[in-house]
Amino acid sequence: MRCEDLAERITDLLEGDVSPEEEEAAIEHLAGCSRCEVVLAETRDVISLTADHGAIRLTSVDRARMLGAIQAQATTSTGEAQTSE
Amino acid sequence: MGNSDSAGSVSNRMGTTTTSRSVAARVESLFEAHIDSVFNVGYRVLWNRADAEDVAQRTFLKALQRLDQIEDDRRERAWLLQIAYREAIASMRKRREVPTAPDKFPVVPAPGACPAEAAIAAEVASRLAVALAAMRDDERIAVVLRDVEGLPMRDVAEVLGIGHSAAKMRVNRGRSSLRQLVRNAGVI
Ligand SMILES: [Zn+2]
Secondary structure, eight states: OOHHHHHHHHHHHHTTOSOHHHHHHHHHHHHHOHHHHHHHHHHHHHHHHHHHHSOOOOOHHHHHHHHHHHHHHHHHHHTSGGGGO | OOHHHHHHHHHHHTOTTOOHHHHHHHHHHHHHHHHHHHHHHHHHHHOOHHHHHHHHHHHHHHHHHTGGGOOOGGGHHHHHHHHHHHHHHHHHHHOSOOOSSOOOOOOOOOTTOOHHHHHHHHHHHHHHHHHHHTSOHHHHHHHIIIIISOOOHHHHHHHHTSOHHHHHHHHHHHHHHHHHHHHHTTOO
């Protein structure tokens, strides 16, 4: 296995989506290639970084405002709320 | 818009017991469970808060018209995010001006975080946002769906409307480019 091959298969490796032979070849490559070892470790880091810090959490004020706007439209368009207007 | 026609026919399909109250309750439960994810998808495509809010609003209204399409609860989020992604792409194609810098978001601190932790988290989130903005569009959204939203790969493929191996390739390339961007930004 070459470094380029390993780079292409990192996601498969991390998701366990490889054959036992491919996994063995990857482990063998990693044991002898510190560059790919760093790439693999950094990929794990970036995955947890993204999971921990990539989400936007709306404030409760924004949530309430957006839900109000959606519900106003939704009930109006069913026709139910029009009688009260 | 034609919203009233299609929403009306859905309430007929759902039966005569459907009232505006039950519609409102259904919208509220969908909204509470998924608004952050829906907003996140819109925002990471459009980089503009007002546009992402429009996308979220249209997504929930469309979802409401198609409630009978939900197969099971586990896939509800993938189904909603597919609607959101399509709405976001449609908005992106329609708009004339592309924002030059992403809108800033005040980071909502995690419950119980002390001020110092919250400040560090805000700094990390802000550098990550800059790195995400520098990615290719198609790779960024794949990474957001897989790693931020935690969708299984087959749902990433479904939301993006591409095959399983193409989705894996996008996630893989996206992670690789994001890894280099955050390393250069000193985040990892
Ligand atoms: Zn190597």
